[in-house]
Amino acid sequence: MSSKVVIVGGGVIGSSIAYFLRAGDPTISVTVIERDPSYARSSSALSAASIRQQFSTPLSIQMSLYGIEFLRDIGERLEVEGHRPSIDLHEGGxxxxxxxxxxxxxxxxxxxxxxxxxxxxxxxxxxxxxxxxxxxxxxxxxxxxxxxxxxxFDGYGLVQALRKKAQSLGARYVAADVTGLERDGRKVTHVVTSDGERYACDTLVNAAGAWARRISELMGVDIPVYARxxxxxxxxxxxxxxxxxxxxxxxxxxxxxxxxxxxxxxxxxxxxxxxxxxxxxxxxxxxxxxxxxxxxxxxxxxxxxxxxxxxxxxYEYNVFDHNAIIGYHPDVENCVFANGYSGHGLQQGPATGRGVSELIVNGRYTTLDLSSLGWERILENRPIVEKNVV
Missing domain, CATH: 3.30.9.10 (D-Amino Acid Oxidase, subunit A, domain 2)
Incomplete structure (x- = not known):
């Protein structure tokens, strides 16, 4: 039986995860629920769309080193039916x-x-x-x-390219607003949308960007991420x-x-x-x-x-330490969070997509270890100090 993954949020984070999941294991059923398919209010489309390695923590540097590698090869990576997307990447420094x-x-x-x-x-x-x-x-x-x-680069173009590639690989996109989550003990079993539909899930991914807090509240999790x-x-x-x-x-x-x-x-x-x-x-x-x-x-x-x-x-702003929160929460064992990028989501999207797909499929990271961005540091009050916050 194929695993069912439901991703809430179809911006660069959610679409990157969908792409890597389907590219890595086409037996996984992937449904992406995006409230605004026009992306008119999404952080991915409205940002200054840039990428840098000038951070003060090793993992952020490594995530963006992979990010630039991905963006340079985007035409080949995200080609669909002979069409190679361009995001007008300009390495101006x-x-x-x-x-x-x-x-x-x-x-x-x-x-x-x-x-x-x-x-x-x-x-x-x-x-x-x-x-x-x-x-x-x-x-x-x-x-x-x-x-x-x-x-x-063109942030909106990146989102569209990831979305179209994920769809071409079999990911299903649904235009709806998530209004409820059904739980069985420590697992979320169904995602409920405003049109009354219910989507069964083996794994739920919260990639809701600036609206991550509202999705987290539906499962009883207090996430320190706010829309700024x-x-x-x-x-x-x-x-x-x-x-x-x-x-x-x-x-x-x-x-x-x-x-x-x-x-x-x-x-x-x-x-x-x-x-x-x-x-x-x-x-x-x-x-x-x-x-x-x-x-x-x-x-x-x-x-x-x-x-x-x-x-x-x-900005989906993590008031705790301005870094992303990526990984499972101990109280909801089948939910992966990918939130709180605080302005770095576009450039860290490819590394997040690859890492979260590894976590879901293998139960661990197999390339770049993102575990230091997990919930443990939040729950144990161990902030990661980033000195280059922009």
């Missing part, structure tokens, strides 16, 4: 800048990244000024720049920034090229970052008070900016 206060951390992170094979260069102020003559380095003591393996709104601004400027990377200012403000324009944003202060703010609103005050002044200081050409477009999306 990340550039993390540090003032004197952040220099030691930047150098420590760089040493770890390099030891794991990430292609990151540590640059002095003079080297930064030579490579990026438009950059103000007066208050900068060092920068870490991704020579390869880092950049940006992030506003993104597309701006035009007369500035000509040759070879512009995705730049992370020491303040946390970022920008990157988007064709002839630029995408920019930042996270609000923690004391002004409530849950579940409406996505149809944009934090213009944050742009006027924080983002624009920072951009103008770092790049003189950005003193003249025009907002061409803006939107908001959700």
């Amino acid at each position: 990340y550039l993390f800048l540090a003032t004197q206060a952040g220099e030691a951390t930047l150098r420590e992170n760089h040493a770890l990244q390099a030891s794991l094979g990430a292609d990151i260069a540590l640059l002095s102020p003079d080297e930064l000024a030579q490579k990026f003559p438009w950059l103000n380095v007066d208050d900068i003591v060092a920068g870490a720049y991704g020579l390869s393996g880092e950049g940006w 709104r992030r506003s993104i601004f597309n701006v035009s400027s007369p500035a000509q920034l040759k070879n512009s990377p995705l730049l992370i200012d020491p303040t946390g403000v970022y920008f990157r090229p988007e064709g002839k324009t630029y995408i920019t944003g930042t996270s609000p202060d923690e004391d002004n970052d409530p849950d579940d703010l409406p996505l149809d609103e944009v934090d213009h005050e944050l742009f006027d008070d924080v983002i624009w002044p920072t951009l103008a200081h770092r790049v003189s050409g950005f003193e003249a900016l025009r907002v061409e477009n803006c939107w908001s999306g959700y």
Whole structure:
């Protein structure tokens, strides 16, 4: 008898899991329940869609090293009936800048990244000024720049490519909202949707993104993941920034090229970052008070900016330690969680899909060991400290 896996959430995490499950074992029945097949409000489609290895923990670096390998080969991996998808991957690099206060951390992170094979260069102020003559380095003591393996891409295109490939391999996608879970002891036996349908499952996967908490509550699990709104601004400027990377200012403000324009944003202060703010609103005050002044200081050409477009999306924000929660929960033995990526879901989606499929099929990880991201650290209050939170 084939195993039945029901995945709640068809964004990049859920669709990656569906793809790897069906590609690895076509006898497994996979049903993906996605409330919004247009992905109009999904984090996967609304994010700044980028990938980096510049993290401060080995596992996050390794997950993104696999992520870039997957994205580079996406045309071949996700080909369907002769059509090879493209996600316009541009390896323009990340550039993390540090003032004197952040220099030691930047150098420590760089040493770890390099030891794991990430292609990151540590640059002095003079080297930064030579490579990026438009950059103000007066208050900068060092920068870490991704020579390869880092950049940006079409996030919506990635989701669609994973979904179509999973469907071509036999995964079933259902457009519905999950309203209930039926349990027998410590197992979930059926997933109930708003149209009254019941889907039997041997394994349930919570990949509901910003709505992960609502699904967790249906099974009596308190997950520290909340929907945190992030506003993104597309701006035009007369500035000509040759070879512009995705730049992370020491303040946390970022920008990157988007064709002839630029995408920019930042996270609000923690004391002004409530849950579940409406996505149809944009934090213009944050742009006027924080983002624009920072951009103008770092790049003189950005003193003249025009907002061409803006939107908001959700981070599925893990308030415990900003890292993903991946694995089984001890109270619900047949439910795998894949939640709380805190802005890293697109780049960690391929490694998650591969790992979760291994966990379901083999009962353990067989390639990259993701067990340190499991529930044990949450329940035992052992946070993973990530120093490069963007």
